[in-house]
Amino acid sequence: MAQTPPFSRFEWMIAWRYLRARRAEGGVSVMTWISLVGIALAVFALIATLAVRSGFRAEFVDTILGANAHVTYYNITRLNDAGEPERLIPDYLEVAERLRAVPGVTRVAPLVKGQVLAGGRGRNAGVQVYGMAAEDLASLPRIADPEMGTGDLARYGEGVSIGAGVARMLGLLPGDQIKLISPDGAKTPFGTSPRVGVYEVVHVFSAGRYDIDSTRVYMPFAEAQLFFNRDGMADEIEIMLADPEDLAAVMPDLWRAAGNDGLFQTWQDASGAFLRALAVEDNVMFVLLSVLVLIAAMNIVSGLIMLVKNKQGDIGILRTIGLSEGAVLRVFFICGASVGVIGTLAGVVLGCLFALYIDPIFALVNGLSGGGVWDPSIRGIYYLPAQLHWDDVLTAMGLSLFLSFVVTIFPARRAARMNPVEALRHG
Known part of the structure; x- marks a missing residue:
C-alpha cells in the first residue's frame, strides 16, 4: 500500500x-x-x-537622561583657608572648556547646588536649588519642554523655575513669589545668619519624575553664586553625551581632560542599584x-x-x-x-x-x-x-x-x- x-x-x-x-x-x-x-x-x-x-x-x-547630567564632574575634597573640607571648582570655566572639547560630549554646564527651605502662601518645603545658566537650562529636554511646563522660560533670568511638585506643595503659580532660606548665609561676629531671598516664579516644569518635580528649583547661575557664597566658583559641572548608554567610549577621554583634580559620577553610577x-x-x-x-x-x-x-x-x-x-x-x-x-x-x-x-x-x-x-x-x-x-x-x-x-x-x-x-x- x-x-x-x-x-x-x-x-x-x-x-x-x-x-x-x-x-x-x-x-x-x-x-x-x-x-x-x-x-x-x-x-x-x-x-x-x-x-x-x-x-x-x-x-x-x-527621565534620568532628560533632566539630569549623564556625567557629573567634581573636584577632589580639599581644605580651604579656614581648614574646612570643600569640593568647589574655582577654575570651572577652564575645566568646562577642556571637557567640552572631548569627542562625544554635547553639552557642559557649570552648576551651583544647595539645599534650602522654600516658602510660599504660608507653606514650607525643603528643596534643592540648581544654579544654572539660562542657555544650559534650555538645553535640558525634560525641563524646557513647553508641553510639560507653564510660564515663560525666556524670563528665567528674572526669577526661578520650580518643579510642578514644589508648586503644588507651596500653592504657587507663575507670577507668584517664592521665598528661599539658606542656613549658610553671611558670617557675623554672632555666628552665621541665614540668607533669605525672594524670587518670582517665572516657570513651572514637569520632568516626569515625582522626586525631581517635588524637590527641584532652578536659579540663574550668577544669582545662585551670590546666594550660596560661591563667588567665582561652581560646585560641579554637568556633562551631556551624544550616546549616554555608551559611557565606556567617552570616559577615558574625560578622565584625561579632567586632570588630577577631577572625579566623575555617571548616571549609571547614581542609578545603578x-x-x-x-x-x-x-x-x-x-x-x-x-x-x-x-x-x-x-x-x-x-x-x-x-x-x-x-x-x-x-x-x-x-x-x-x-x-x-x-x-x-x-x-x-x-x-x-x-x-x-x-x-x-x-x-x-x-x-x-x-x-x-x-x-x-x-x-x-x-x-x-x-x-x-x-x-x-x-x-x-x-x-x-x-x-x-x-x-x-x-x-x-x-x-x-x-x-x-x-x-x-x-x-x-x-x-x-x-x-x-x-x-x-x-x-
Missing part, C-alpha cells in the same frame, strides 16, 4: 472532527476550551508584563510567567489524555483499516498543537492590545476603583508605561508554541502505540 505523506489532508480532517466533537459524541470540547483560554491568558500575561517592564525601564532612564534591581526583577518575573505558560500547556495534556481514552475504539478501527502509528500520532499531535497555536495567537493579540491601549485601560481601572491606584510618590513616575517590543512578543510566542508542541507529543505517542486489539476491546 502506498505511504501517504505526513500531515495529509485526512489527518487534519480527523483531528478537526475530534476537536469540535461534543461530549455526547465522545469529545472533550469543554477541556479544549479550558486549555485554549489558559494558554491565551498565560501568553497575554507574559506579553503584558514584558511590555510594562520595557516601558518602565525606558521611562525611568528617559535601581537598574540592577530592575534587571533581577525582570528575570524573576519572566521565569515565573514562563511557569504559568507551562501550567497552561499542561491543560492540553489533560484534555488530550481524555480524548485518547474516549477515542480508543476509533483508534483501533483506524489502525485496523491501515493507518500507521505515525499517522495516529500526527492526528492527536494536531489536536493538541492546534489548541496551543490558537491560544497563543489569541494571547498575542490580547497582550499587544493591552500594551497599545494601556492608557485608556488604566484610566478605566482608575475610574472604577475611585482613583488612587497609582501613587507617583511611591512609584516615582506619574503613570504606568508600556513599550511593545517585537522581540518580546516573539519570545512569548515561541515559548508558548514550544511548550505546547512538546507536551502534546507524549499523549499523542501513547495513542499511536496503542494495541489495535486492546483498543477495540476497551473502546
Whole structure:
C-alpha cells in the first residue's frame, strides 16, 4: 500500500472532527476550551508584563537622561583657608572648556547646588536649588519642554523655575513669589545668619519624575553664586553625551581632560542599584510567567489524555483499516498543537492590545476603583508605561508554541502505540 505523506489532508480532517466533537459524541470540547483560554491568558500575561517592564525601564532612564547630567564632574575634597573640607571648582570655566572639547560630549554646564527651605502662601518645603545658566537650562529636554511646563522660560533670568511638585506643595503659580532660606548665609561676629531671598516664579516644569518635580528649583547661575557664597566658583559641572548608554567610549577621554583634580559620577553610577534591581526583577518575573505558560500547556495534556481514552475504539478501527502509528500520532499531535497555536495567537493579540491601549485601560481601572491606584510618590513616575517590543512578543510566542508542541507529543505517542486489539476491546 502506498505511504501517504505526513500531515495529509485526512489527518487534519480527523483531528478537526475530534476537536469540535461534543461530549455526547465522545469529545472533550469543554477541556479544549479550558486549555485554549489558559494558554491565551498565560501568553497575554507574559506579553503584558514584558511590555510594562520595557516601558518602565525606558521611562525611568528617559527621565534620568532628560533632566539630569549623564556625567557629573567634581573636584577632589580639599581644605580651604579656614581648614574646612570643600569640593568647589574655582577654575570651572577652564575645566568646562577642556571637557567640552572631548569627542562625544554635547553639552557642559557649570552648576551651583544647595539645599534650602522654600516658602510660599504660608507653606514650607525643603528643596534643592540648581544654579544654572539660562542657555544650559534650555538645553535640558525634560525641563524646557513647553508641553510639560507653564510660564515663560525666556524670563528665567528674572526669577526661578520650580518643579510642578514644589508648586503644588507651596500653592504657587507663575507670577507668584517664592521665598528661599539658606542656613549658610553671611558670617557675623554672632555666628552665621541665614540668607533669605525672594524670587518670582517665572516657570513651572514637569520632568516626569515625582522626586525631581517635588524637590527641584532652578536659579540663574550668577544669582545662585551670590546666594550660596560661591563667588567665582561652581560646585560641579554637568556633562551631556551624544550616546549616554555608551559611557565606556567617552570616559577615558574625560578622565584625561579632567586632570588630577577631577572625579566623575555617571548616571549609571547614581542609578545603578535601581537598574540592577530592575534587571533581577525582570528575570524573576519572566521565569515565573514562563511557569504559568507551562501550567497552561499542561491543560492540553489533560484534555488530550481524555480524548485518547474516549477515542480508543476509533483508534483501533483506524489502525485496523491501515493507518500507521505515525499517522495516529500526527492526528492527536494536531489536536493538541492546534489548541496551543490558537491560544497563543489569541494571547498575542490580547497582550499587544493591552500594551497599545494601556492608557485608556488604566484610566478605566482608575475610574472604577475611585482613583488612587497609582501613587507617583511611591512609584516615582506619574503613570504606568508600556513599550511593545517585537522581540518580546516573539519570545512569548515561541515559548508558548514550544511548550505546547512538546507536551502534546507524549499523549499523542501513547495513542499511536496503542494495541489495535486492546483498543477495540476497551473502546
